[in-house]
Amino acid sequence: MDFPYPCLMFLADVDRVSAKTALGVAYWRPDACVGQLRLPGCEVDLGLSDMTPGAAKAAGARSLLIGVANAGGFIPPHWEAVLIEALEAGLDLVSGLHTRLASLPRVRETAERLGRRLFEAREPDPRFIVVGEGVKRDGQRLLTVGTDCAVGKMYAALAITKDLKARGVSADFRATGQTGIFIAGSGAPIDAIVSDFVAGAAEVLSPAAHPDHWDVIEGQGSLFHPAYAGVSLGLLHGSQPDALVVCHDATRAAIDGLESFPTPSLAEAIELNLRHARLTNPAARVVGVCVNTSRLSPEAAADYLRDVAAQLGIPCCDPVRTGVAAIVDGLVAA
């Protein structure tokens, strides 16, 4: 998808977890954002200028991008006035939510009347609507998996791809969620695909490649998440990863928003992901751990990463704080 960047990032009234789309795009594609638009109650600041749609248009914006990843992926009624204002100011709309922009009559009619475009990143391309076959494909694949949602699986995959490319290794980041698709410009919105076709979509997303090429696939959800584990398992089977990187948030004790479900230990997450991965790739192995330590002091973070690496005997990084060189060293050496 050729998204009309730069955009005005619409943060609405999000908390930090549901702002992950805005935070991710602003971090990985700073070139794509000219400003932010926040509603009362918004708990997040991207550090960009606050702008009206009109001011953003004057500053060069081509679109308003909904930077929200809320549970259920819905568009609440009180956002609609902003969407209409953006269209009237001359901006296209970009969304990755389950609710389609085109399903909102006023938004659709305004866009049609003004000749604006509606981009829906969670509308799967028909080529992803296929049943998985489980046939091993050439090329190397790495999948990031997690102890929970929103623990850094996309950051880890992007950082590993960037590091591989910097070393001259042929590598592609394969996006599977709205944020990743906004950053990469393509991908499979795996959690928006009809469940029968999730593994098949993952197979199509990462096609056969040269034996030395790495596809680095963004994971989704967690096998331990009571709502989303099925998404994670279909993606795991279809991806047929040779290498898994397990992602975790150092300060997350329970599944986000579901306090009665504790996050699993890293050892448990490694064991269960490997067990399922080996159904479609008996050679699957875990090559590292990526931890979001953003809520720890620098000293506590360094201790945490060192302790995990020592306990599990594999590299442990924070993609933002330390980079992922230790994990990529192992990949390249193997």
Next chain:
Amino acid sequence: MDFPYPCLMFLADVDRVSAKTALGVAYWRPDACVGQLRLPGCEVDLGLSDMTPGAAKAAGARSLLIGVANAGGFIPPHWEAVLIEALEAGLDLVSGLHTRLASLPRVRETAERLGRRLFEAREPDPRFIVVGEGVKRDGQRLLTVGTDCAVGKMYAALAITKDLKARGVSADFRATGQTGIFIAGSGAPIDAIVSDFVAGAAEVLSPAAHPDHWDVIEGQGSLFHPAYAGVSLGLLHGSQPDALVVCHDATRAAIDGLESFPTPSLAEAIELNLRHARLTNPAARVVGVCVNTSRLSPEAAADYLRDVAAQLGIPCCDPVRTGVAAIVDGLVAA
């Protein structure tokens, strides 16, 4: 859904596995079928009279039902002439495939012109489009799970429901696939639901109930199936089963259509299903095994069932050959 029965069962050119919809409806709802329509190459005979759509209409049929469960759930072009002929003969159409009848221009136009109705059992009701919450609900739940697709999970669930009701226990069969929905007249087409919402749909399908009530939920796929395991896991988490019944085909050595994937042992299927089930219901237990022994002699079948029961220490039945009284005895006693 109030399906227009009786129907003319359309078998097309199926083999035995993809005929499971026709076989299931004919077995559980013989009142719903007046005849069958087969194309050259069809490997299945329901024992009903072969009829043209016109003859079926004259015999009292109100619809033509597509009795096929093919991988991908598609409608091949060469079936379209039969669908048009049925509409012209005065029959409505009933389908549970992923391809929607209304997506075929000639079918849609003919139905509109003649005032016929198109029933799509795999079109999910909007009430199923919700994110799972993992909150324990009142009432008892039994879920049938399997070592593969098409091993008898629906038959087991229907037989258990029937036996519970015969004993005066409050019980509902909860359909999750097209065949079950055709038989029961309602349900959630779980494999046609966007993956993010599978566990949520399972929660809605089996709502809170009286503590003595049993919901008997039809399982889908298998945790060991490289294409469909994610569907199975989401359904397992959302169903929160108190009781699991593991289903198997006595003569199935490999996953249907995927010869390089061996079917798991029953012990393995029990262990992995219990492990995942306990995420949302720590009290989950396996209460029995149901085996399709239709390809074994009566003596070999009896030996097989006795051996499995002895090895695993739980009742083992063939719902068609022996009934499921041994499993229901345990449920009622507990």
